Amino acid sequence: SGAYGITDSWEISAAIPFRNLNIPAASAENRDPNDIALNDVSESGLSNVSVALRWKFWQNQNSAVSAYLQSFLPTASDPKKGTGADNTRFLLGVNFGQNLDRFRYTLHAAYQYGTGYDQDPQNFSEVDPNYPRPRFERFGTNPLFHEYGNTLFYSAGIAVPLRRERFEFFSELNFYHSFEDKD
Numbered sequence: 001s002g003a004y005g006i007t008d009s010w011e012i013s014a015a016i017p018f019r020n021l022n023i024p025a026a027s028a029e030n031r032d033p034n035d036i037a038l039n040d041v042s043e044s045g046l047s048n049v050s051v052a053l054r055w056k057f058w059q060n061q062n063s064a065v066s067a068y069l070q071s072f073l074p075t076a077s078d079p080k081k082g083t084g085a086d087n088t089r090f091l092l093g094v095n096f097g098q099n100l101d102r103f104r105y106t107l108h109a110a111y112q113y114g115t116g117y118d119q120d121p122q123n124f125s126e127v128d129p130n131y132p133r134p135r136f137e138r139f140g141t142n143p144l145f146h147e148y149g150n151t152l153f154y155s156a157g158i159a160v161p162l163r164r165e166r167f168e169f170f171s172e173l174n175f176y177h178s179f180e181d182k183d
Contacts, residue, residue, distance in 0.1 A: 011054045019076075019083050020044040045077030048084040054095075063098040070110075087116040091153070104159040104168070112151040150179040 001015035021043045052070035059065075070091040076084020093110025157172030 009056045011056075013052045013054070015050045017047040017049075018044070019047040021083070043078065043083060045083040047076050048072040048089075049075045062100070063096070066095045066097075068093050068095065068110075085114075087114045089114045093153070102160065104161070106155075106157040106159070106172070108153070108155045108157070108172075110153045112153060114150070152177045152179070 001013065001017075003011050003013035005011050022040075024040060050070055050072045052068055054066050054068035056064050056066045068091075070093070072085070072089040072091075074084070074086055074088055079086045089112055091110045091112045093108060096107045098105045153174065153176045155172050155174040157170060159168045159170040161168045
């Protein structure tokens with residue numbers, strides 16, 4: 001990923017992630033031998049490219065508030081194997097940053113809108129008639145992209161600058177609530 005400051009208030013960024021997915025097979029104990037959960041999953045490839053535009057609309061000496069618009073494009077190498085989503089997603093968010101001593105703390109909230117579900121519906125009982133229960137009731141083979149269109153994201157983070165205003169180590173806790181998923 002990378003970002004470029006157009007002005008002191010405007011920034012554009014892009015990310016091209018590579019995803020490696022490994023899901024070990026489930027234990028065969030007390031399972032139907034035809035259960036597809038007994039299969040290992042090991043896939044890798046490019047995930048969805050994202051582009052974003054951020055606007056810093058308030059700043060004082062130690063803190064700043066920014067708003068941003070981010071889009072995830074359906075560019076994954078093989079969404080059906082777990083590398084990305086089939087839809088385009090847009091996030092509209094706000095970010096608060098505060099410098100204290102050597103650290104920078106951040107709070108973040110964003111609302112995501114998706115142009116469709118992340119994957120086409122698929123009932124696994126239709127794939128294997130010997131296995132009556134679907135592994136995922138409604139959506140496809142990609143367990144990482146079950147966040148659907150209408151989702152609220154929120155997070156908190158901390159950054160440790162290693163070279164002032166040039167390079168930093170950043171860690172963040174992310175949470176989300178999907179308005180379309182009961183779970």
